[in-house]
Amino acid sequence: MKAFLTVLILLMGLGFPPALSQTLGPVVPKATGNPHPEGNLFMRINHSKLLLQDRNLTVRLGDRNIGASLKACVACHTSTDKNGQPIPINADKQFCSVCHEYVSAKIDCFQCHATVPEKKTEAFLIPKTSDSNALAAYLKETSE
């Protein structure tokens, strides 16, 4: 499983040689937990749409089990500093700001939403599947 994750991270990173990434593109901090089955590309393109759509499910219908939950993004995607303390996800060069700074997109989400995970939400971080065949198939698909 761990191997798969490593491969995934390597392959999906930003899709171009790491040497170039320093100069050419945003360096996206690593995430914890399961990767997105839909793939990084899918998430890069669609995360904003997903978030904007799914938030209505929670707010209007009370669906607490949405796919694109901002709480969950924060839980998996915050990095920790040397002392193991979470760094706010919207801080400079952090997950929710690197790309946006790069394309100068502005989001206001973190005026309201917590920028570090709540202590209780570690559940998000535990990989939920051991279906390695599925992941392998997926990997093959995305690395074509």
Place this chain on the structure above:
Amino acid sequence: MQRTIYREIKLTPQIIQLAVLLVVFILAAGGAELYIEEYGHIVTGMTNQIVWGLPHVFAIFLIVAASGALNVASIASVFGKSPYKPLARLSGLLALALLAGGLAVLVLDLGRPDRLIVAMTKYNFVSIFAWNIYLYTGFFAVVGIYLYVQMERGISPSVVKVVGTAAFLWRLALTTGTGSIFGWLVARDAYNSAIMAPLFIVMSFAFGLAVFILVVKSICGLTGRAFGARLLHRLGRLLGIFVAGVLFFVAVQHLTNLYSAQRIGVERFILLSGGIYTQLFWFGQVLIGGIIPLVLVYHPTGGAKPASILTASALVIIGGFAQLYVLIVGGQAYPLDIFPGFAASSSFFDGQINTYTPSLPEILLGLGGVALALALTGFGMKILRILPTTLSDVNVDPLNNSGKGA
């Protein structure tokens, strides 16, 4: 008599100075708005008790005056009073400019002005506020067309009349809507009342005309165009009627409220014990904004003097601000009575008279709205043929030399 000729205004040094001044005010308002957006409404005097403050006083004044400013045009083309015809274009332009100024203040005071697009795309049709958004945009459209048909050559007067009537009806709807923003607040004794709609309509007549008189007289002065004393007198007497109308509706409003035991509290507050609000009511709204202007315009000898009418107009505007301040802020200063028959107290100011002190950013924001309205009017007159080259009495009303009518 010559034919009425409309010409763009020329930039005199005086006008340029004025324009610079207005731009300074507009920039100051822009700065104030950025400041408020950055630090939050905590830098204003508004609180969780007084949720609408000075920006709303300015915004509502400008919006109400906007529909009133259109009156001169309506009187000319809908009611066929020819002496007002040469003023009709300016009347339409001023209406548009005042509305733009008022809306700018309203929007910039929002907690999230960045979400204006939400306000334009998501509507709750039960909300009178949402309806107002349509009424405002519609007003721009209808009055815009009205201006166009007046200015375009070869459009038949009957078309102008039809469009003018549409604009007139629209402006009545608009002011009804503005009044209903308050009138439909069932929870608040200071507001909830059907009289708000007609009260706002007659207020709009008075405030709009007062602004119109001052603007047209100043611009004629600045550009060296004649403005007949009799025309001014005529406008002055019309203003008098409107001012009397406002006083009448205000009297009915308060007498009705006094009759209802539930509302005695808030009425006592406004009329007797409300400190600044009571003073503003009696001295600002009633005396300065009502009685003195009436005396000025109807005075048997002084009433015809331009100075009287201009002073009266200025006083009506001051009184108008006082009236809206008393209505909007004063109405919230008096606490909500959630527990009739009990004395309530809490850490959230239940049962207490709420205090409000406008802060500088709010004042700048409001003044910026006024400046924007005036600047847009000036700009309109600069690029469009709005203002007649002369508004002398011979020209405007050659048939009626006795000075009667209106």
Place this chain on the structure above:
Amino acid sequence: MSCSLKNGSELPALKFNKKPTEMGRREFMRSGAALATITLAPGVTLMAFGGKAEANANPATRWGLLVDTNKCTPDCDACVTACSTENGWKDTGHPETDAQWIRKVDLVDLATGRETSLPVMCQHCENPPCVDVCPTGASFKRADGIVLVDKHICIGCRYCMMACPYKARSFVHEPLTGQKSYAPRGIGTVESCTLCVHRVDSGRIPACVEACDAIGHRALIFGDMNDPESDIAKRLLAYPSLALRDDLGLNPGVRYTSL
């Protein structure tokens, strides 16, 4: 999956030309549920976490709160503290602009001198004036009767605060930091008691009720007023209760006894 960023002007993702077709379906992407395989486009199969939307707001339910003012003591503000801790609003030393989702009000009957103390919060009206006046529809009532602000589309006009007869709403006057992840709050929007909707949706009771129970006052009873078997419905049936500003006909979901 090669993503070029050679020209440096756009993100690699934007070059993706296989448009997913299922974007509009709400059940499309759900983490936490079972792993499922779905077809994005002919020949392109990806896994997604599938599942149906679970609308917790059930139209058959009407959540309500019953306040027994006899059991509520003047010096106790456990409910207020609990709400503030749960939802992250606090005293910042600006009493006039600080948010208060729930407050204790002390009453003295003007005729008899009898003193009462009770909490006041959003009354979760059946016909809420705040919802009627909101221009964007940000103020809304959930199917189960909870009145909320959708802060995503609130423009901060404060008309709802003008309309609320209970002074239940607050406006966020300052930039905030350190919010709770389940109770986002932010500058320039209006907020009020949510009946702890995040707890209710996962089968728990509001924080104020929990706190009142915990100190043994049990002055607050939460439940489904539409369910005849619920504690709240039984009590409402058995004892007289009243709604604040009954004259307005708003039929609030919060009721008071012994007032």
